[in-house]
Amino acid sequence: MPEITRLSGNSDWIDLDFVERERTPEPAMKLGIQMYLAGLSLSNTVSALDSLGVERSRKAVHDWVQKADLQPVSGKDPNQVAVDETVIRINDQQFWLYAAANPQTNKLLHLWLFSTTTTALTELFLNELREKHDVESALFLVDGAKHLQTALDRAGLRFQTERHGNRNAIERIFREIKRRTSLFSNCFSHVEPTTAENWLQSFARWHNAPN
Structure with a gap:
């Protein structure tokens, strides 16, 4: 899947200010969010994280995406x-x-x-x-x-x-x-x-x- 190649790109666009006492390292959370939005299913995202030593549920990944409250950046001036x-x-x-x-x-x-x-x-x-x-x-x-x-x-x-x-x-x-x-x-x-x-x-x- 071509979109998955973008996972090596910048992840600064993911704001994790919602994190309070999350036990998952932030780099792993960002990777999980990227993988899911890039096209992996929740199950495959969980499996990929597991291979990196991060064990989380499908609900956890789903909740990361929902709580991050991501949306297009404002302030553009298109022609x-x-x-x-x-x-x-x-x-x-x-x-x-x-x-x-x-x-x-x-x-x-x-x-x-x-x-x-x-x-x-x-x-x-x-x-x-x-x-x-x-x-x-x-x-x-x-x-x-x-x-x-x-x-x-x-x-x-x-x-x-x-x-x-x-x-x-x-x-x-x-x-x-x-x-x-x-x-x-x-x-x-x-x-x-x-x-x-x-x-x-x-x-x-x-x-x-x-x-």
Whole structure:
């Protein structure tokens, strides 16, 4: 798996301030978080840590990722923003994953899960994006979704319809998310929506991390 080669890269992007009396050495915790977000299952991550002399449970690794509260870094100033949405299943329910990416860097800027898709929720997503990043002068690349175009128009943000080209950046990211969730039978099972969203935010932080 190509993503695993990134495990030798910088891990400073993982903040372990949540650690209080954790008995696991911090380098092992960072490695466990990296391995899980890079594509290993919880079982395989535990096995890899065990081979290094660190015995922890699948729940422990899961909890590390949840407690680290990883998410994309704010304060970016992109020239273009690709925005789209895709369906994510949590248990037996559909959720919509909204995501914005900088197509010039292939980095995720913001993502959020909603239980439905409406113009009002799209406006909320865009407002959160504007709070995190300077996108006022950016050109938004969108598909033919009318509610997205309406929300951008109401927000006074420039946009153009593009089905290929630079907007493919967000499609590539969605394909990777779909590939990862396929490890869970294309569905987050036995978790709360907030847990699934936390994993997706953590995945975004890993995706953006320097090699």
